[in-house]
Amino acid sequence: xxxxxxxxEKLHKERAKIVEEAAPYRVRYNELAAMIAPLEKEMREVAxxxxxxxxxxxxEIDNQLGPIAVALGGKRMPAEQPNIEMEKE
Amino acid sequence: MASFNKFNSFVEALAEKSxxxxxxxxxxxxxxxxxxxxATNTVLANLTQISYTNLSSRALTTSSSSQSSGxxxxxxxxxxxxxxxxxxxxxxxxVIYNDTATNKELIGWYxxxxxxxxxxxxxxxxxxxxxxxxxxxx
Numbered sequence: 353x354x355x356x357x358x359x360x361e362k363l364h365k366e367r368a369k370i371v372e373e374a375a376p377y378r379v380r381y382n383e384l385a386a387m388i389a390p391l392e393k394e395m396r397e398v399a400x401x402x403x404x405x406x407x408x409x410x411x412e413i414d415n416q417l418g419p420i421a422v423a424l425g426g427k428r429m430p431a432e433q434p435n436i437e438m439e440k441e
Numbered sequence: 442m443a444s445f446n447k448f449n450s451f452v453e454a455l456a457e458k459s460x461x462x463x464x465x466x467x468x469x470x471x472x473x474x475x476x477x478x479x480a481t482n483t484v485l486a487n488l489t490q491i492s493y494t495n496l497s498s499r500a501l502t503t504s505s506s507s508q509s510s511g512x513x514x515x516x517x518x519x520x521x522x523x524x525x526x527x528x529x530x531x532x533x534x535x536v537i538y539n540d541t542a543t544n545k546e547l548i549g550w551y552x553x554x555x556x557x558x559x560x561x562x563x564x565x566x567x568x569x570x571x572x573x574x575x576x577x578x579x
Contacts, residue, residue, distance in 0.1 A: 399464035411504035411518035418519025418566040426521070426564030429535070430442045431551055431575065 443535075443551040445575070450483040454546045455578075462515050462576070463506030465541035467548070469499040469520065469567070471532035478536055478550045485538050485545035491530040495561070497523040500540070504571065514574040520567040524559035531558040535567065537575070548576075 422428045454460055472478060476489040493499070504516040522529075536550040551567075559565060569575050 395464070399461075403464070406502070408504065411502050411516075414502045414518035414520065415504075415571065417521050418568055421521045421523075421564040421566045422568075424564075426566055427557065428566045428568055429551065429553055430568045431570070432442045432444045 443553060445549050445551060446478070446480065447549045448478070448482055448547040449480045450546070451548050454483075454542075459542050459544075459546050460539050460548075461541075462539075463503065465539050467501040467503070467517070468538055468540040469501065469522075470536040470538055471496075471499075472534040472536060473531055474533040474556045476534070477552075478534055478547075482547055483544075484547060487547070488536060491532050494529070495524050495527040496529045496559075497521070497525060501537070505574075511579070513576075513578040515576045516571060516574040517569045518571075519569060522559065522565045522567070524561050524563050527561050529559040531556045533557065 418428075451460075455462075470485060470488060471491045471493075472488055473491055478488060482488060499520070499522065501520055502518040504518050506515050507513070533553050533556050534550050535553065537548040539546050539548060553565075557565065
């Protein structure tokens, strides 16, 4: 029991030391994230603007141009759809 | 049917915010038979691309990027590659990468199966599934 307590205390101290050493970099990381947030927000807003213009008509046009190109004698490569699975618990 | 081959780094890049598949510009790069991509490639600079002289736009059009019942699907419209003004250099591999991402991170690639040269006026249509999408994440 005494050994376990001593090990526990030692690990807590080591843990605290690691957290303390990394802390300034975590603080700076979060500061940078906060600085970037307004730009990311603007990016999302700008993206919504071009999506509103493009979708769905641009894709509809492209999906017509594809079969037309093939019907006119062009080559075609059907693309298999993959699954990227996250491990389920 | 050309199989999609995933670059190993893609899943980590996705998890670590390198990709916004719904908004970023996804683009096709082409490589010759002698320069096949490998799963350990990570960024566009790892590839030896062909010359794109005489080739039309390689930018993909996103139809939709959304989830339903926890399954995400990225649907990409067909892309017609057209040779105009002359032939396009021979290629075999079609690589999908993120042209907006910081390092132009790679996503996956398709193997046409043999070297293809598009003569002036010829086309190749990349026919992505409208129902199943180019990528699903479950």
